[in-house]
Amino acid sequence: MSDIELSINGKSVRRAVEDHQLLVSFLREDLGLTGTHVGCDTTQCGACVVSVDGDTVKSCTMLAVQAHGKAVTTIEGVSNGVTLHAVQDAFHRHHALQCGYCTAGLVITAIDLIEREGSRLTRETVAHALKGNLCRCTGYQNIITAILDAAGCLSAPEQVA
């Protein structure tokens, strides 16, 4: 067991964790933050993506002890609980979610992507950036549209050329 101290969604948390415990299980089981999901256990689906010190991280691939001293943001901390974050709102307006299981990871990934790339995003670059996030319901089209909209990159209605 190790003692860790970290910031979770802006609040300081201090806990003892098993050395082999994954960050995702610490978030879900120890802290009850179940908005972060597990879809594959093998770092491929992206349902477990959280933000650690501003970087997107698959929390099924990071140990809880590695998050010691860091600032973690989960889907529960993305908005203030009253007003949706612009990315969440765009997902809502563009029907970018169906079953909702992949949504947390995609929203966190999208926020990071927009912070990094801002207004330079295109359908192609967003699709490329979503390589690590799997969605089985939406076919990604509305997700990409929502991200472009939140980034202010949505052009006039897209048509086949």
Add this chain to the structure above:
Amino acid sequence: MTIAKPALRIEDRRFLTGQGRYVDDIALPRQCHAAMVLSPHAHADIVSIDTSEAEAMPGVLAVLTGHDVAADGLGSVPPFFMPELWGGPPGYATMRPLLVMDRVRFVGERVAMVIAETADQARSAADAVMVDYAERPAVVDAQAALDPKAPVLWEDCPTGNRSVTLKFGDAEQTAKAFEAAHVVVQRRFVSGRVAPFSLEPRGCIGDYNAGEDHYTLHTSSQDPHGFRRILASLVLNIPEASLRVISPDVGGGFGLKAHMHPEDGLVLWASRRVGRPVKWIATRSEAMQTDTQGRGQTAHAEMALDAAGRILGLRVRAYHNLGAYFWGTATPPLFFSMQLLPGTYVIPAVNLETNAVFTNIAPLSVYRGAGRPEAAFVIERLMDEAASTLRLDPREIRARNYVSPEQMPYANGAGLTYDSGDFPRLANECAELADWDGFAARRVASERAGRLRGRSITSYIEVAGVMNERMEIRFDPSGTLTILAGTHSHGQGHATVFSQLVSEWLSIDMKDIRYVQGDTDKVLIGRGTFAARSSMLGGTALRKAADDLILKASKMAAVLLKVEESDIEFADGLFRTRNSNQTISLKEVARFFYLPAGPVMRFSLGLYGEGTSAGKPGAQPNFPNGCQVCEVEVTPETGEIHIDRFICVDDVGRALNPMICEGQIHGGCAQGIGQALCEEMVYDESGQLTTGSLMDYCLPRAEHMPFIQSKLIEIPSATNVLGVKGIGESGTIGTPAAIVNAILDAVRPLGVTDLQMPVTAGRLWDAIHSAASQRDEMKGRQS
């Protein structure tokens, strides 16, 4: 007015903010954890099981085997239903125990279960359960399993490894059609096994309450009442009232969760054994091995045509790979893959047959489309082969064969009667949207860039609306209401769509409507959601529930307005007397149903309405249909495939929420593209799964997807009061054929005449190169 509007989803907020509640998000007090011991062999006898080491490990509460299952008298599980229920011949139905005792028949078969304090402890102990196996030879291919020398899975099956054969059409008439043919095209088509792959793995929590002798199951399910029926009456042998099944938020179903799995029964039983709630959540690799799969059909198909390209007959002999058991809802794909083979075309004579065959791989069941994509693949691939042989434009040969709107209702010769549809119109609209006539110029441009361009135009037809359904609407005293749905949304947006309907019919604000589903204690009965059934069957039942509620309320309104009931009308949320301006709102009338005294004494306490609907078999289903145009570019040096455009024109009947319809189309197309280009569950000759993780099984990524241009055409269905047609499966049905036909069109000039799915870059490169070497060989012989 809310119907037909792209109303944004009311269920979104909880998912967007991390407040969804899936099975693994539920933690019950004192819960412990289960892990399964899976068979590593495809076919073997269990010689012995030694649980002693596992039992002694830290945290372990129990290690249970098939002998314990038998000793406790747990029932084995038959298929959800057999073809006989749908008018087919009797077949051999397997009875599957929750844990096998004597023999394993596929890799991933559940052999034992460990219960421990933590999931980690349970998994470690599961690894320590020592099972001694005596291996048997395995068979993984359906046709190979019909060889008299093949290993037999079920010795008491009178027809060897064949469970049942379904036949449709008229053999004699079809033989005559083939005799009269100007040309016959034939091919072997494989729709391989694919994984439904809900992103949320299967999971469940069993909770036995000894004080009440009552069970609760929290499970990721598309059909909680169906789970309850099997688990209570067949597995646990208890009244259905003694089992409550709760299906909370479900992270995708796609058919995988339409029927129970052994773990659902195991956690309930284990909870009674250990006296605590027992949770089991599949790891992804466990899901890959143990989940049911879809498709799994090989079809030998031939089509007879006259010189003008008109179809004279269709003959198909197919083999469905059932896997080790006839399990879950494996019956529908057998039927639909045959009955929809005529597609959108007039085919005067058909002779269709499929054989359902046992093999040593994971069980087959439904996966989005359930037989319809197999049918569309066969007929649409044959149409392109016929066009190529007759040197006809693929659009022209189809135009010569479409069932016309004037022929509706149209009996398709395979047991289905289409009620409505305008296939020529859809094809024309689709071609126009795709700039069909601009293709030649685009092909030249592609060629200049070193790429080959190909295109396809394909149609599909779907049959939607199986079984009956029930919906209920309950007012509460404050004038808000609750919909209790027998259907089950797991991404389809039912809370929004059903609220839109009720909001419009009763003039109640959307925000005043609450939606409840997925709990057998709250919902009297329901069939759940699969096979694109909910808009028609849920919607029709909901309409009847609204009518029932209005009828009950109008009696109270008549009393309150002091007129005869026959003098009352209902419109815009108000009861109005015919001959005066007196009105009273439905909300106000509802309030009177909850008063402790007064006029309510003459009526029931509380206001609710209930309605039921009926589907196939027994009542007419609906027939969603559509047309797709696809254009691809192929890089011949690498086999790389780029989908350049993908146009879908879908006849959805009346669109209740166009935004949600299009979302369903996008998702369905993605799964169709996955099957066409990258997804396949592959077993080696010994029955080992070689695609057991996302490293080997390719789920479509965002980069695989084209921009789908979708147009909805609303030709009302004649079979239901709402005029709706299903939309849940549409995208998956036509897409594989659309993609493969377009790729073939691109590479046909290189001599490639056939491609099997998934058409990976490697597979296409191989096909291009073997065609080239065949050409060189021919040239060599000639010179």
